[in-house]
Amino acid sequence: MKIYVCVKQVPDTAANIKVTGGAAYDESVKFVMNPYDEYAVEEAVRLTKDHGGEVVVVSVGKASAVNTLRSALAVGADRGILVKIDIQFLDSATTAAALKAAILNDGRPDLIFTGKQSVDTEGMQTQYRLAKAMDLPVANAVVSFEIVDGKARVSREVDGGGREMLELTMPCVIGATKGLNQPRYPKLPDILKAKKKPIAEIAFSDLGLPKPDAFAAIDRLVPVPERGAAKMLQGSVREMVEKLVRALREEEKVL
Incomplete structure (x- = not known):
């Protein structure tokens, strides 16, 4: 089983975040893996332990996002792919297109995991755009996941505090959230091993993607x-x- 997990580098929400120039985070801000993506990585690692296979983590962002990929490798992912683009805030349509290209250039997925949303922009669009682009079924805010007879059986959160049970054909895109599992903390030996695991770096310009006509960008950020x-x-x-x-x-x- 080949599982791809899409992860994002975000500013640490526990940090004192400063905005400089109205459009960028201060360089002193610490960046970490998007918390919801941690549940996605953990679930993928658990599945390959039970069913065999490989976990490939994919990220689109600046060169520093390699640290986020290393964090995923330290908790059990096998290798990483970084699509490098020097833009702090990338719109979800472009991100989804880059993720699709990176994944399909690498192989054919049996499953794709993402986090429910990113904690910096909270757009909650990338997983849906990715699924649409790849013509795959999608379920977001998933708190329970299992594979039954070759299909994904999930329970997801819905408005009002309820739960919805779904069965999806595979491959599919799954947005993970709190409650799906308990992400593990990496041990020192695993952190050291992660430094030796391969990470392929690809320039966004090498993916053959045209710049979208309606390229979205955040004009400015204004602190509250x-x-x-x-x-x-x-x-x-x-x-x-x-x-x-x-x-x-x-x-x-x-x-």
């Missing part, structure tokens, strides 16, 4: 402004109402 201290109004009811209206009109610009 800090909330100021509460302003207490004094005076009679009439005076306080007048002060409130004046503040809403002149300071908050909502009237």
Whole structure:
């Protein structure tokens, strides 16, 4: 069984993230594997332990994303593929096209795992676009997965706290989320072994993909402004109402 897992490098949500120039993260920010992708990697590794096969992790991003691939290799993935493109924020359509090309240039998948969404942009589109591009069935927010009679049987979260049971023909695309498993922590010997596992690096320009006509880009990032201290109004009811209206009109610009 050949399983591909799509992973993404994201800023550590526990870090103090700074935005520079309105469009890039400060270089001091630590980057890690997208947390939802950890469940995808873990499930793929467990499946190959039970059914045999190979786990290939694939990422699209800057050269530094190789560290995210190494993290996946340290917990059991066999090898990695990095599609290098020097863009901090890549739109989901372009990402899906690059993932498809990288996967099909490497082999034919029996399964493709992704995380439910990335914690930086939370677009929740890449897995659907990838499945559409490859003409494969897809299930997202999956919390239970098993292979029965050559088909994928899954349970996924739906709005309102419910669960939906699905059976998908394979190959298919599965978006993993919390509850699917408990990702393991890498041991030191495995971290050292991961440094020797192969990672193929491919330039985005070598995939033969045309630049999309509607290439999406994030124009700017604006940090959420800090909330100021509460302003207490004094005076009679009439005076306080007048002060409130004046503040809403002149300071908050909502009237």
